[in-house]
Amino acid sequence: MNADLITKEFRLKPEDMNLPLSCYYINSSHNTYLNGHQILLARQFSVNQKCESSLEMYRSVLLAGCRSIELDLWDGDEGFPVITHGPHSLQKINTLTLKSVCYVIRDYAFKTSDYPLILSLENHLSAQQQQVFVETITDIFGDTLVRTPLADFPLEEGTRLPSVARLKRKILLKGSVGDEINMVIKQSTTWNHKLIESVEKLKIDHKNLLEDSFKNLDRKLELKINTKKRVLGFGGESSFKKQYLALKRLSSNNQLIPNFLKMINYCQNSKRMELQMPDFLMHSGSEQKIDKAISKNSSQVIQFCQRHLLRVFPEVNRICSSNFIPCFFWAAGCQMVALNFQTNGLAMQMNNTLFEENGRCGYLLKPKILREKEFNASIYATNLLIANCVSIEVISINCISPFLSQKKVNGESIAHSINVVVDLYDLPQDSQRDKHKTTGIIVKNELCTVLLEDSRQKFVFDKIIKPEIALLHIKIMNKNNGELFQRFIPVHKIQPGFRHIILRNNANKSVGPANVFVKIDVNLHVPITEKRSDAYTNPLKFLEQLKLEEEHQQLILSQENNETLENEIFDQWNQKKQSFNTVGESIDEESDDA
Known part of the structure; x- marks a missing residue:
C-alpha cells in the first residue's frame, strides 16, 4: 500500500539525453508574456481575467520547467525593443522592455533544468532595433547563447540536430524562414538561413477586429460584441488610421539584418513540412492545421518529427487563453505542443503530468516507434504496440x-x-x-x-x-x-x-x-478472438497444448510407407490385445470356480 506510481521512473535519466533534439517532447509555452486573455476585447465577457504582459509569467513558467518560451518583439518608442501582444496601437496591452525580460530569463533559465532553453521569436522589429536586439541578448546571455552552429554539428544536409546533452545550459533562438532557401555550395551543401517572420495568426486576428468580422468567435460573444463595439477603439479617423498603419506594418516583411539572421541556427522555422528538408528546418502550425495534417497522413507527420521539430500552438479564436487537448499531437510525435500556461485546466494538468517524468527537466524521450524510421508507424496503428x-x-x-x-x-x-x-x-x-x-x-x-x-x-x-x-x-x-x-x-x-x-x-x-x-x-490486452490467448493468461497450459500439437503434426507429416512407424503401431496393438486376452481368461477362470 505504497506509492501509486513507479517513483524511481520519474528521476532524471542522463543516459537518455544523448539523442538528437527531435527525439524528445519539449515542454513549451504559447505567448508566455501574457497573464490572462489574448486580447482586451475578451475582458468584456470574463470579469475575473486580466489581459496584460507580465514579467512574473516568464519567471513562473521557467521555474515550472518550461523549455520553450515565446517573445513577440516590437519597436519601442525610445529606440529599444519591447515585448507585447501587438501592435500596441491596436491591442493597447502594456509592454515589457526587452532588457527586463532578458534579465529574468538569464536568472531563471536553468534554475529547474540544465537542458537547453528555446526562445521562440516573433519578429516585428525595424532594422535599427534588430541591431539593438542582437546587442542586448549578446551582452546579457553571454556564452550561454548559441550564436553560431557548433563545429561538430554544421548546418549541412544530412547532419542530425545536436543532442540535448550537447546543448546543456545553452539558449537557442527559434525564427522563421521563407519558402526560398539560399544555398552556398562549398565542399558540401550548406544552407544559409533567411528569416522572414510568418504572422498569419495575428493578421487573421487583427483583420477580424478591424473589419468587425467575428467568424471565429462564438455566437454568444458575437451578440455581445455588437453591443460593445466601442471596445475596438474606433474613436475617430485618427484612431482608425493608426490601427490601419499598424496592421499594414504587421502584414509586411521587415528587412532583416545579417547579424540577426546568423543567430537563428538549429531552430529555423519553415512554412513547409517536407521530409527532405535539412534537419535544422522545423515547422510551426496552429492546432487545426496540424490536426488536419495528422488526420490526412499521420505516418508522414510522424516521419517528419523523427528528424525535424514541429511546434503546435492554440488556434487564433482562443481569445480567452483556453487550451486544446495535447494527447493527440503527442501521439503523432509533435515535440513542441505550446500551451497557455496561465490557464489551469485539463490540458495543463496533462502537460504537467507528462513532464513530471525525467526529473521535471522539460525534455522527455519519445517512444521508440516515434523516433525510428523502420517502424513506419501511424497514429492509428495497433500492431506495433501491445495494448x-x-x-x-x-x-x-x-x-x-x-x-x-x-x-x-x-x-x-x-x-x-x-x-x-x-x-x-x-x-x-x-x-x-x-x-x-x-x-x-x-x-x-x-x-x-x-x-x-x-x-x-x-x-x-x-x-x-x-x-x-x-x-x-x-x-x-x-x-x-x-x-x-x-x-x-x-x-x-x-x-x-x-x-x-x-x-x-x-x-x-x-x-x-x-x-x-x-x-x-x-x-x-488479449483479444477475445485470439486463437492462443492462453499464451498470455496461462503460459504453462499453452506450452503443454503446443507440445501436443507438435506431436500431432509430426504424425500427420509422416509418410504412409514408413514401415518403422507401422511396425511400432502393430506391436503396440498386439501388446494391448494380448493384455486384453489375459484379463479375459482370468475372468473366465474365476467364474468357473464359482
Missing part, C-alpha cells in the same frame, strides 16, 4: 472532509454527496469520459470514508492502445458535477495492487493528504 488492460476499484476516500465547505442546517453539518469518476485519455476514438462512476458520502470530521460494498465498482479499461501516452484521470465531483479534486496518472507508470492515489487541485498541486484508496490490476 494494456487496466481495472480500478475504488475502496475508500480519505482526508477530504477538511477541504470541503461545511454547510449547516439547524446547527448540524450536512453530509456531502460526491462522485468518483475515472476517465481514460488515449487516441480520440479510444478515450472514455464520464462512463465510469461510483458514489460516496463525506461526513464532517471523518478522515476516512469507506464506500459501501454495493456502490463499489470495478472500472475496466479493456484496451488501452498506446499505454506510453495514455493517461487515466481520477476526479472527485460534487453533486452539481463540479470538480473538487483530480489526478492524472500515466498508464505506463501505474503500479498494480492496493494504492493510495494522492489527489490534486485544478492547478495540479497536491492537496495535503487527500487521497483515494484503490485496487489496481494491470494486464496485457
Whole structure:
C-alpha cells in the first residue's frame, strides 16, 4: 500500500539525453508574456481575467520547467525593443522592455533544468532595433547563447540536430524562414538561413477586429460584441488610421539584418513540412492545421518529427487563453505542443503530468516507434504496440472532509454527496469520459470514508492502445458535477495492487493528504478472438497444448510407407490385445470356480 506510481521512473535519466533534439517532447509555452486573455476585447465577457504582459509569467513558467518560451518583439518608442501582444496601437496591452525580460530569463533559465532553453521569436522589429536586439541578448546571455552552429554539428544536409546533452545550459533562438532557401555550395551543401517572420495568426486576428468580422468567435460573444463595439477603439479617423498603419506594418516583411539572421541556427522555422528538408528546418502550425495534417497522413507527420521539430500552438479564436487537448499531437510525435500556461485546466494538468517524468527537466524521450524510421508507424496503428488492460476499484476516500465547505442546517453539518469518476485519455476514438462512476458520502470530521460494498465498482479499461501516452484521470465531483479534486496518472507508470492515489487541485498541486484508496490490476490486452490467448493468461497450459500439437503434426507429416512407424503401431496393438486376452481368461477362470 505504497506509492501509486513507479517513483524511481520519474528521476532524471542522463543516459537518455544523448539523442538528437527531435527525439524528445519539449515542454513549451504559447505567448508566455501574457497573464490572462489574448486580447482586451475578451475582458468584456470574463470579469475575473486580466489581459496584460507580465514579467512574473516568464519567471513562473521557467521555474515550472518550461523549455520553450515565446517573445513577440516590437519597436519601442525610445529606440529599444519591447515585448507585447501587438501592435500596441491596436491591442493597447502594456509592454515589457526587452532588457527586463532578458534579465529574468538569464536568472531563471536553468534554475529547474540544465537542458537547453528555446526562445521562440516573433519578429516585428525595424532594422535599427534588430541591431539593438542582437546587442542586448549578446551582452546579457553571454556564452550561454548559441550564436553560431557548433563545429561538430554544421548546418549541412544530412547532419542530425545536436543532442540535448550537447546543448546543456545553452539558449537557442527559434525564427522563421521563407519558402526560398539560399544555398552556398562549398565542399558540401550548406544552407544559409533567411528569416522572414510568418504572422498569419495575428493578421487573421487583427483583420477580424478591424473589419468587425467575428467568424471565429462564438455566437454568444458575437451578440455581445455588437453591443460593445466601442471596445475596438474606433474613436475617430485618427484612431482608425493608426490601427490601419499598424496592421499594414504587421502584414509586411521587415528587412532583416545579417547579424540577426546568423543567430537563428538549429531552430529555423519553415512554412513547409517536407521530409527532405535539412534537419535544422522545423515547422510551426496552429492546432487545426496540424490536426488536419495528422488526420490526412499521420505516418508522414510522424516521419517528419523523427528528424525535424514541429511546434503546435492554440488556434487564433482562443481569445480567452483556453487550451486544446495535447494527447493527440503527442501521439503523432509533435515535440513542441505550446500551451497557455496561465490557464489551469485539463490540458495543463496533462502537460504537467507528462513532464513530471525525467526529473521535471522539460525534455522527455519519445517512444521508440516515434523516433525510428523502420517502424513506419501511424497514429492509428495497433500492431506495433501491445495494448494494456487496466481495472480500478475504488475502496475508500480519505482526508477530504477538511477541504470541503461545511454547510449547516439547524446547527448540524450536512453530509456531502460526491462522485468518483475515472476517465481514460488515449487516441480520440479510444478515450472514455464520464462512463465510469461510483458514489460516496463525506461526513464532517471523518478522515476516512469507506464506500459501501454495493456502490463499489470495478472500472475496466479493456484496451488501452498506446499505454506510453495514455493517461487515466481520477476526479472527485460534487453533486452539481463540479470538480473538487483530480489526478492524472500515466498508464505506463501505474503500479498494480492496493494504492493510495494522492489527489490534486485544478492547478495540479497536491492537496495535503487527500487521497483515494484503490485496487489496481494491470494486464496485457488479449483479444477475445485470439486463437492462443492462453499464451498470455496461462503460459504453462499453452506450452503443454503446443507440445501436443507438435506431436500431432509430426504424425500427420509422416509418410504412409514408413514401415518403422507401422511396425511400432502393430506391436503396440498386439501388446494391448494380448493384455486384453489375459484379463479375459482370468475372468473366465474365476467364474468357473464359482
